[in-house]
Amino acid sequence: MSGEKSGVTATLETVRQGEVPTHVAVIMDGNGRWARQRGLPRWEGHRAGMAAVRETIEGAAEAGVAHLTMYAFSDENWFRPPVEVEALMLLLEEYVRSQREALVRHGIRVTVFGDRLRLPEEARQAIRELEASTEGGTALEVHLAISYGARAELAGVAQALAQRCLEGELAPEEINAELFEAELLTSDWPDPDLLIRTSGEQRISNFLLWQLAYAELFVTDVLWPDFTREHLYGALVDYRRRERRFGLVKA
Numbered sequence: 001m002s003g004e005k006s007g008v009t010a011t012l013e014t015v016r017q018g019e020v021p022t023h024v025a026v027i028m029d030g031n032g033r034w035a036r037q038r039g040l041p042r043w044e045g046h047r048a049g050m051a052a053v054r055e056t057i058e059g060a061a062e063a064g065v066a067h068l069t070m071y072a073f074s075d076e077n078w079f080r081p082p083v084e085v086e087a088l089m090l091l092l093e094e095y096v097r098s099q100r101e102a103l104v105r106h107g108i109r110v111t112v113f114g115d116r117l118r119l120p121e122e123a124r125q126a127i128r129e130l131e132a133s134t135e136g137g138t139a140l141e142v143h144l145a146i147s148y149g150a151r152a153e154l155a156g157v158a159q160a161l162a163q164r165c166l167e168g169e170l171a172p173e174e175i176n177a178e179l180f181e182a183e184l185l186t187s188d189w190p191d192p193d194l195l196i197r198t199s200g201e202q203r204i205s206n207f208l209l210w211q212l213a214y215a216e217l218f219v220t221d222v223l224w225p226d227f228t229r230e231h232l233y234g235a236l237v238d239y240r241r242r243e244r245r246f247g248l249v250k251a
């Protein structure tokens with residue numbers, strides 16, 4: 001794992017000199033600490049984090065990344081103080097509404113995954129509109145994990161497969177990794193090649209437990225609101241030095 005306080009950066013020119021990962025996943029962490037360092041309430045950190053979301057999406061599109069998955073709100077985050085949850089829901093709705101035009105203009109397709117039934121109706125409506133209006137985007141696919149937890153996702157897969165067995169469509173011994181994968185919320189996209197986590201925490205926090213099996217991990221101490229496209233480029237260039245073995249030996 002890599003990481004330093006100021007964060008590794010690179011230029012777009014350097015990024016364009018080599019291959020970029022197809023799918024980058026990001027755990028956007030450190031908003032609360034960013035706010036505390038400035039004597040501000042936590043929601044100010046979340047608001048500041050919205051600029052980093054824009055930066056990262058535009059940077060990924062410029063770099064030629066095909067899929068960008070961003071962890072915006074976890075199943076566990078519902079248990080934060082109600083004022084913070086409420087602020088996050090309002091910011092989410094505001095983000096979705098304010099960014100729609102720009103996302104369409106940049107050819108970015110946005111899809112949201114997670115338990116959206118738990119979200120306030122206004123946020124769900126804004127998400128539906130965003131997904132519908134960006135549907136034709138081909139420059140970059142952004143997948144937002146909202147009200148998402150990998151354990152719940154995997155339990156959902158188990159339920160779906162059990163149901164198919166009960167209905168006689170499938171025998172238990174036929175269940176394999178491929179059938180399992182097809183039931184995941186992310187089954188339409190390839191697995192992430194690179195996972196970036198900001199704020200120095202070296203953990204997965206219930207994100208994409210199945211899909212990250214062979215992702216390269218990049219941890220930076222930079223707090224999410226301070227994360228720029230140059231930091232993203234730094235991670236993309238670092239990724240190039242990795243030798244991905246997938247359990248095999250080098251030829």
Ligand code: IPE
Nearest residue numbers: 028029030031032033072073
């Ligand atoms: C990430 O920042 C945003 C969410 C988890 C919604 P945090 O709010 O976790 O910030 P820290 O970890 O307390 O600094």
Ligand code: IPE
Nearest residue numbers: 027028029071072073074205
């Ligand atoms: C992970 O960050 C969830 C998101 C970034 C949405 P957390 O801040 O909730 O994770 P922990 O509590 O530090 O593991």
Ligand code: MG
Nearest residue numbers: 029030031032
């Ligand atoms: Mg955190």
